[in-house]
Amino acid sequence: MSDFDCVIRGGTVATASDTFQADIGITQGRIAALGTKLGRGTREIDATGRLVLPGGIDSHVHVAQPSGSAAVSADTFASATLAAAFGGNSCIMPFALQEDGKSLRQAVSDYHALASGQCAVDYAFHLIVSRADAQTVGQDLPALIRDGYKSLKVYMTYDSLKLSDYDILKVMAVARRENAFVMVHAENDGVIRHLTEVLELAGQTAPIGHALSRPLLAEREAAGRAIALSEVAGVPIMIVHVSGRETMEEIRRAQSRGHPIHAETCPQYLVLTSDDLNDLNMDGEKFICSPPPRDLDSQKACWEGLRQVFAVFSSDHAPFRFGGGDGKRPEGKRTSFRWVPNGIPGIETRLPILFSEGVGKRRIDLNRFVALTATNHARLYGLKHKGTIAPGYDADIAIWHPEMEETISQAILHHGSDYTPYEGLKVKGWPVSLLLRGEPVILDRRLAGPVDRGRACDRAL
Amino acid sequence: MSDFDCVIRGGTVATASDTFQADIGITQGRIAALGTKLGRGTREIDATGRLVLPGGIDSHVHVAQPSGSAAVSADTFASATLAAAFGGNSCIMPFALQEDGKSLRQAVSDYHALASGQCAVDYAFHLIVSRADAQTVGQDLPALIRDGYKSLKVYMTYDSLKLSDYDILKVMAVARRENAFVMVHAENDGVIRHLTEVLELAGQTAPIGHALSRPLLAEREAAGRAIALSEVAGVPIMIVHVSGRETMEEIRRAQSRGHPIHAETCPQYLVLTSDDLNDLNMDGEKFICSPPPRDLDSQKACWEGLRQVFAVFSSDHAPFRFGGGDGKRPEGKRTSFRWVPNGIPGIETRLPILFSEGVGKRRIDLNRFVALTATNHARLYGLKHKGTIAPGYDADIAIWHPEMEETISQAILHHGSDYTPYEGLKVKGWPVSLLLRGEPVILDRRLAGPVDRGRACDRAL
């Protein structure tokens, strides 16, 4: 008789704080034991020479969301979660978007319907609050928070999403009372609108115009304002997708004042720059996301920030199809960068990029990698049983080959987009196997189990 | 035959940079000569033992403006300019407010009609741009700037005045193109609205609620935003009525980046605190202005700032009548601090307070006093021929008795308000005489000339 359902044997285990040699014994989907010499498992997985890490959690992904410019997102929950799994993730956090004319409660139901039974990994929804009307703020939002939707996002830009400062404060007040965590997309809407008009008037409609219309100071300003609002409301917040030094400086100043500001950065701010948007033809569209990638100094700043300022590293996966060289823009909307849907795919490449460029190049250590990619996501967003390797936690485990060399290419990816902005990037280190609650999804880079076991997570803050 | 129309003899003259003993010879309203032994004047004024300074310029006064809460401003141009003169000022800069349904051009005409022939001292109008519609931004504003209206003010709060970030950028773009100077009232409207509702819900409707609803961080945030907008637009701006350290820190950081941000503070931030609003009865209303006075640390910060951060020191004179103890609020609007008109009188007391508390207590020197109260106003707002004592400049001169002791009291003031928030403040040093373009308005604290010689100033930037 086996002692465990499964034993992962002989690997080097890393948590957000520790690294050690240990076998991992799994029973009923949970980690039952860590030990130097554990008993037999019904299934035995040899991890000799491998790193055994908590499965990645990507807390910032857009799946099956409509885009403001009417383009259709390129991923279903099936394709997104499969790509996530191949990229070393066992959990994603997509958004339940409150669209015009729909209640927040309905939005949540609709997204659950889309996800249910379709997911290769577990998931938990953030709410996007795009209206602060009485129904939303007075009834749906508090009720949903009590139902376990412990995180919500507000936007300071985009016509269909943005809330005024006054409305953000209303939402924050509910978050404070009900104990939810507020994420903020911080860019100054007026600046973007103004510069877009100025650029278009000057005939600058090429993709680089996207970057020029959303300068770092539009982000710095909005982040500073979001911080001020959170100080008024007395709530912690998460500034998502921070792209450069000046924004970080606002965050650091708030942290120095003792105010609990959390921040996130993404792969695009570490390895891309706005020069990538400056392609002579439409290829620049492949790199259009918001905020846009900045410059080399911003990259350097973001790398530094990963050691201290940033709590989480996410993909902001928002995939679109580029088509046959026609660009991301829908037919008839190719007159300006303004109509290019904002977003790039990244769910499958987030972890290899950070591992290779970060851990491999000694910019961060392995424990910090685990914290940034799994543990801190679970803690901040209240994913019970997720985010670490310890007895009692879900056996969500990624096994990494630390020496495997790979070149990122659309050909090897599983997302729904038809390109990757990281085409050609050479990396060292790859997640070769993934267990979801004790059952293999991928073994040695091959699909090795059902792709519909993913389920919604329990949450508590 | 006299050499000059008038000679002011034997005084100690101070400019923004220099202090020297000299006689001042005046011809045809202008300073013709400064010298150690000038010839005779048709009129001779003995200034032995006196300080002879450029007449004060108060570049932030509200005269005959309607208030958002329907209270009537307590001053006419006649009373305001008489008070200004008795307070040592030879020029004021009131606002031409674009009211709802009225064009900016019409507003300017209307205010000129109110002022013309009524003023004891010279004046120049700032424009208040309260709408960014095509008529205003596309036609009236550029034309008025070309007509010499080189300064304009935008508001980030007040329902009837506030512009969105987008609209502020539009206005700034015009200012950049036409070379005008933008003043900003920087307070975050959403924060104020939110906190006002929170306070009223909690029953905190007393005057102190005004201060609680407009915390320093609402000002800090808006100032930071205004700075960011000005960086986008590429224009210098003036942040008016800065009240405390955190706002100053935003300004200092911009100045350190090399961006031309100018700033103003006012007497209420040097000698009042929010405790003054905390009066048990309605007397707290006497101190309601926006931003509100803060605390002792903010006072300290503002004093430090007068040495370097602030370019100008103004009154933000906005007088209301308190009536027979009924408070400033109009009949039937006494349910909350929300309805108290924002503003306090200060046109007549600005200079004695800064002289006594600043120069007298060695916080600033006499040259800095001149710069802060006259020279820098003239330079920044383009008042040709004003702001200093030098050949060719208008003979706008205030003669101060540096040792005269006085107690500020409503009884000695000439403004239209029926109280002063500085009642009982003892000062040392008082402006005893004032010449407007060479002619006495006041001599030895008595009216000594016509009170209707004031005229609109020539301007250039």
Added chain:
Amino acid sequence: MSDFDCVIRGGTVATASDTFQADIGITQGRIAALGTKLGRGTREIDATGRLVLPGGIDSHVHVAQPSGSAAVSADTFASATLAAAFGGNSCIMPFALQEDGKSLRQAVSDYHALASGQCAVDYAFHLIVSRADAQTVGQDLPALIRDGYKSLKVYMTYDSLKLSDYDILKVMAVARRENAFVMVHAENDGVIRHLTEVLELAGQTAPIGHALSRPLLAEREAAGRAIALSEVAGVPIMIVHVSGRETMEEIRRAQSRGHPIHAETCPQYLVLTSDDLNDLNMDGEKFICSPPPRDLDSQKACWEGLRQVFAVFSSDHAPFRFGGGDGKRPEGKRTSFRWVPNGIPGIETRLPILFSEGVGKRRIDLNRFVALTATNHARLYGLKHKGTIAPGYDADIAIWHPEMEETISQAILHHGSDYTPYEGLKVKGWPVSLLLRGEPVILDRRLAGPVDRGRACDRAL
């Protein structure tokens, strides 16, 4: 037959990143397994309702060191390590001080002789480099680092210890080449000497003079200088015993530049102030340590810093006897605070104070407590096998009763000093049992094993 030598069963285990319910199986002094239901141990310890934490590591303690003022340190290795054990610590890091005329190599030998066979817990020595002569810097120091002495301390003050900037750079260059970690006592010697003379001339010789002669800015300056020197040398450093906000600001700025500055604070900067030195009689001497405790704002700053700026929390234990009310000063040296030996006892109270005031009052969470008191010490100073609870690590484990209430008092302590500066402080939470490499030293607050099993640790960086 038992599966393990010992099993700690049913407790809540916390590491620097995770908290979980688990049994701990121990074999041959090491942690063999963590699991939800482990097999039998020869010894079974019930930890139900208890917290099971890594044994504390106190990386800043002075044991059996001479004091500059000739007073004898109040602790032997026997008493200090016993006190450490009762205070929840399984490892201390005392100093091997290079005294005048003695080689660094000899100092190490001498301290080992004092410690060997006397210690209740494990230990590892930091070197104190008090001369930068050719023998020390060219031979002894590199050789000792290669022998495993991976950390060394330099002083910027104290006549018998201080190195010049030039000499510190020499030492840092060796540390860089040989891969050792430099700790810095940062106070400006010239400022202290100057102010001491000024105070004595003014007759201010009472204990409070100690605090007045060592203002925070003397620490801020020296920390800034140490940081600059480390930037020149290209080495990370540890600024020890940081006492207030301004020093932290220097550290934060360096961290923001991406430079690896680490910092430590101590209990005295969290719960004492300089007012404690201001006692009317000699009792003020009980609180004399360097840097001195500051004020309430500094306490607040240090608490904030524990969340981010500080990597380690140590005691800076440096005990002296107060005698029969005669003060700490040796006979015949009672003319001035200058002669009071600098240092207070704290080895036994460090952890309960931080647990109660920090974890208990929600200023930090339990995982941060573990990081600050154990894990980070082990990582930064290269204590292999120490600092966490994971398979393969030394079974150095403290069991805490999180609800136990206690009042700190000399009567319950085991250190060699005859007083505690924390007399009367009420705390909640106490370390009731301690295992050293799998063997109990203390069980339920009673001595339960030999007190001489402590040994020198293996180290690697």
Added chain:
Amino acid sequence: MSDFDCVIRGGTVATASDTFQADIGITQGRIAALGTKLGRGTREIDATGRLVLPGGIDSHVHVAQPSGSAAVSADTFASATLAAAFGGNSCIMPFALQEDGKSLRQAVSDYHALASGQCAVDYAFHLIVSRADAQTVGQDLPALIRDGYKSLKVYMTYDSLKLSDYDILKVMAVARRENAFVMVHAENDGVIRHLTEVLELAGQTAPIGHALSRPLLAEREAAGRAIALSEVAGVPIMIVHVSGRETMEEIRRAQSRGHPIHAETCPQYLVLTSDDLNDLNMDGEKFICSPPPRDLDSQKACWEGLRQVFAVFSSDHAPFRFGGGDGKRPEGKRTSFRWVPNGIPGIETRLPILFSEGVGKRRIDLNRFVALTATNHARLYGLKHKGTIAPGYDADIAIWHPEMEETISQAILHHGSDYTPYEGLKVKGWPVSLLLRGEPVILDRRLAGPVDRGRACDRAL
């Protein structure tokens, strides 16, 4: 009969705050009147189309000083002051250096002996305090301050000059008590010594080694320390020759705290960089000064600083002869940059460079130019009757041709050095005439008066 001894007619006069058209009437060496139409002068100077400015004051020049490396300074008081006059200066402030074995009092006498009757312009000595012994600090220094030597300089580097922090505090305490102003040469001596040894060991002995051995952070550190010492002592200080952004940041932070730190920069930090030292042959020596010129970002920072951070702009003139291509180093001392005397000539080129690059390129305005080059020097160092154009002040006047184009070249200069580091720099605007106390020294770029009228200035603070 003439009304004045001399009238300068028709020019545009500028002071530190004002610009105006006026004639200047001069009587008995002093300015008697400024006016739009003054009477006749015995001498009439036509300044139509010219700028009439206060004569430049260069408060940081080394004349006839020995260099630490035994090279002889290239200027006598005669040559230095003649060069100063041709460069638009009417007053210089050289140093009275206390050499080894000589009393400070004796040093002052010796320098007066060298200067007396030799100077083309006025002068006032700063003291250099190079020892803090009892005679110097207890007797000579206080007595000399009372005699009018109101400024003194301390060095933090150079073997023969440097004072310890403790000694600097002693000197500052005297300065506070006696009301003198302390100038600080701020570079960290230990860093320079360490890096010099490291560079020499690595064979990097070429001139660029000078820049590498004195990095900006050595200056930043020392400036920070000097500021801290001045805060302890409670005195304002002047940080001389600031060369880059990081040092400025230390100064700004102190100014923000309200502490009176003044700062100076020099032409070499505006138009040279360390690349100039990187010449393949010995020509790099021509640019060796301390601190060394930095990079383009530092230049940018210094230009920004001229608008606000810096109070004075000086030359730090310290000329050596380059000889026949043999470099500045004395015979037999050419093994390393270490032996190159530190210093470059600049007394004659300071004003044209700032005028052309600063005023001409609109980085500063004309009034700021006057403040930075004349008025602020007179105010801070207590030169009564100097530094502005106003009745009663010395008629020290420079007349500038604002449109004259010139190429800086050794051929047109009058200093004792045999090269200029600015060879080939094209400038627009040149000081064509100079009056010293009412008498012409230079008219239309030709010597027009005696060159021995310069005398020591009266001083008061």
